[in-house]
Amino acid sequence: MEIKSAEFLVSNTDVRMCPQDGNPEYAFIGRSNVGKSSLINMLTNRKGLAMTSQKPGKTQLINHFLINDKWYLVDLPGYGYARRGKDGRENMRRIIEDYILEREAMVNLFVLLDCRHEPQKIDLEFMEWLGESGIPFSIIFTKTDKISKLRLEENLRVYREKLLETWEELPPIFTSSSEKREGREEILNCIEQITKGLESRPVPPVFPYMP
Ligand SMILES: Nc1nc2c(ncn2[C@@H]2O[C@H](COP(=O)(O)OP(=O)(O)OP(=O)(O)O)[C@@H](O)[C@H]2O)c(=O)[nH]1
Numbered sequence: 001m002e003i004k005s006a007e008f009l010v011s012n013t014d015v016r017m018c019p020q021d022g023n024p025e026y027a028f029i030g031r032s033n034v035g036k037s038s039l040i041n042m043l044t045n046r047k048g049l050a051m052t053s054q055k056p057g058k059t060q061l062i063n064h065f066l067i068n069d070k071w072y073l074v075d076l077p078g079y080g081y082a083r084r085g086k087d088g089r090e091n092m093r094r095i096i097e098d099y100i101l102e103r104e105a106m107v108n109l110f111v112l113l114d115c116r117h118e119p120q121k122i123d124l125e126f127m128e129w130l131g132e133s134g135i136p137f138s139i140i141f142t143k144t145d146k147i148s149k150l151r152l153e154e155n156l157r158v159y160r161e162k163l164l165e166t167w168e169e170l171p172p173i174f175t176s177s178s179e180k181r182e183g184r185e186e187i188l189n190c191i192e193q194i195t196k197g198l199e200s201r202p203v204p205p206v207f208p209y210m211p
């Protein structure tokens with residue numbers, strides 16, 4: 001899919017203030033520093049579109065980016081950043097939870113996991129919560145440029161096995177490197193397929209009002 005336009009629209013802490021135009025949106029979540037904002041820049045081919053940082057805790061708001069005037073990419077704050085303090089973490093948790101549970105326009109959530117690490121409790125519990133809440137999600141293993149192909153295969157195998165302890169079926173799984181610009185086609189194709197599916201959904205019948 002070609003990205004013809006990508007523009008920052010609005011930042012919010014409140015899901016009720018998010019755009020109300022009915023465009024579908026795809027959001028990125030994961031631990032602080034996993035590479036959410038960098039991935040949005042890579043997917044859109046716009047280097048400074050989403051703000052990134054070497055230090056975790058950079059994104060603190062719900063950020064909407066309008067793509068091709070038709071759908072949104074949404075950059076969310078990361079979870080699990082210890083140095084935010086208890087109140088800060090609680091606040092971020094509320095923003096993220098409200099968005100995920102209440103945002104009807106969000107048709108798929110991409111959960112980002114650092115491909116270098118073995119399965120972490122915080123991510124596994126987060127995905128279990130998504131499952132219990134009926135939120136459709138896919139996984140993206142990020143920063144694949146940081147390890148060898150062999151290591152990556154092994155880490156993915158371990159992760160799949162771990163997930164299958166609790167899940168009957170695995171969600172779609174992608175790999176990406178924002179550094180090497182890998183995984184772009186696959187992720188954009190996934191978004192395109194979901195968006196097309198929504199467009200071809202039958203329009204519900206309108207029943208005339210009868211007094
Ligand atoms: N080598 C490499 N570094 C990456 C990649 N993606 C992100 N980074 C680096 O990881 C750091 C964090 O990236 P961000 O995109 O800001 O991470 P984030 O998940 O948005 O973080 P928060 O907003 O704090 O939650 C930055 O220094 C990026 O340059 C990648 O694919 N490869």
Ligand SMILES: [Mg+2]
Binds near residue numbers: 059075076
């Ligand atoms: Mg960020």
